[in-house]
Amino acid sequence: MIKIKTLEEIELMRESALLVSKTLGMLASEIKIGVTTLYLDKLAEEFIRDHDAIPGFLGLYDFPNTLCMSPNAQVVHGFPTDEPLKNGDIISIDCGVVKNGFYGDHAYTFEVGEVEAATKKLLKITKESLYEGIRQLKIGNRVGDVGYAIQNYCENHGYGIVRELVGHGLGRKMHEDPEMPNYGRRGRGKKFKEGMVVAIEPMVNLGTSKINQLKDGWTILTVDRKPSAHFEHNIAIVNGKPELLSTFKYIYDVLGIISDEENEFRISH
């Protein structure tokens, strides 16, 4: 059942989302060659607790860390490790918090040092596909419209869309209805309603869409071991339109990126 949020609840969820955004921004200034993902995980846990919140993933389904850290061919659900980041790596960081009883949950794929052009393009297109999907999150549309938009955009570039893992409703639980696949057919699936809050999160592979899971029961990686990207935002439907609750601006401030990509999704403010 889809849990509709009041405007007051949406404002609380914005706080949760913004804390994740700030955590990812803090991490952006720490990601460099030689740093371990376990170190970044500790920084994130401290940062979240210092902001009167608790890490959302730690202990959820028995996950042992604050961050999912998925480098290179890992798609999602990788563990932080003591292996230092290398020049040319990409690292997908997925972060969740619980604040005021509500989850925030979003993700960004970072570059470490000099990344190959083909991989840079994968990151760019995957992030653009996220906004293609968000644009369809409005009254009158259905879940399949979002999935179709993401799939169509990425497959036009020859990339593989991961199907086994999907976006989701978000609220007092990390995973609420509806599931939000990154593929689909236009006009199919559940109808969007005022007050819905969802996480949209394309997971896109440079090569095949096929994935494996490691014996650890968590880590998902591409079968062909080519890179995979993951970007995730939290969005509410307000006044019939998509309203971004999360932001990449804290990351962009650190990385010196100037972007107006989020402007069209900030209607009510």
Ligand code: MG
């Ligand atoms: Mg996430």
Ligand code: MG
């Ligand atoms: Mg999610």
